[in-house]
Amino acid sequence: MKKTSKLYALVNGKCPTCRRGDIFTGSLYGFNIQRTNYSCSHCNQRFEIEPGYFYAAMYVSYAMNMAEMITMGFATYFFSGGRLDFDSIWIYVAVIFLGSLLLSPFNYRYSRIILLHWLSPKIKYNVAYDKP
Numbered sequence: 001m002k003k004t005s006k007l008y009a010l011v012n013g014k015c016p017t018c019r020r021g022d023i024f025t026g027s028l029y030g031f032n033i034q035r036t037n038y039s040c041s042h043c044n045q046r047f048e049i050e051p052g053y054f055y056a057a058m059y060v061s062y063a064m065n066m067a068e069m070i071t072m073g074f075a076t077y078f079f080s081g082g083r084l085d086f087d088s089i090w091i092y093v094a095v096i097f098l099g100s101l102l103l104s105p106f107n108y109r110y111s112r113i114i115l116l117h118w119l120s121p122k123i124k125y126n127v128a129y130d131k132p
């Protein structure tokens with residue numbers, strides 16, 4: 001029997017226990033607002049394992065956002081030919097603000113995926129559930 005790889009499950013937002021069920025409804029940049037499913041449709045793993053569990057994802061999301069803003073800041077510096085003076089500050093503000101806005105669905109999704117896959121000792125991959 002073929003096991004689902006952890007990378008595949010991470011990238012595609014699959015359940016950390018069976019790596020088959022979807023954690024979220026809808027697609028990353030779809031027209032519907034994405035929501036976190038209550039539990040896995042495949043193995044019944046609850047995603048919010050205790051009330052308020054996803055508050056922890058805010059810290060992950062914050063760290064991701066900081067890293068992205070720093071990256072965008074450096075990219076702006078690079079692509080503007082090293083301009084960094086009082087007049088060019090608005091470019092940085094615009095790029096970082098718009099970039100953060102565009103990345104917010106990505107951060108929402110991947111902060112929860114990282115929390116469930118890497119930072120939740122109570123949730124473990126169970127090969128017995130990893131079958132159709």
Ligand SMILES: [Zn+2]
Nearest residue numbers: 015018040043
């Ligand atoms: Zn599952």
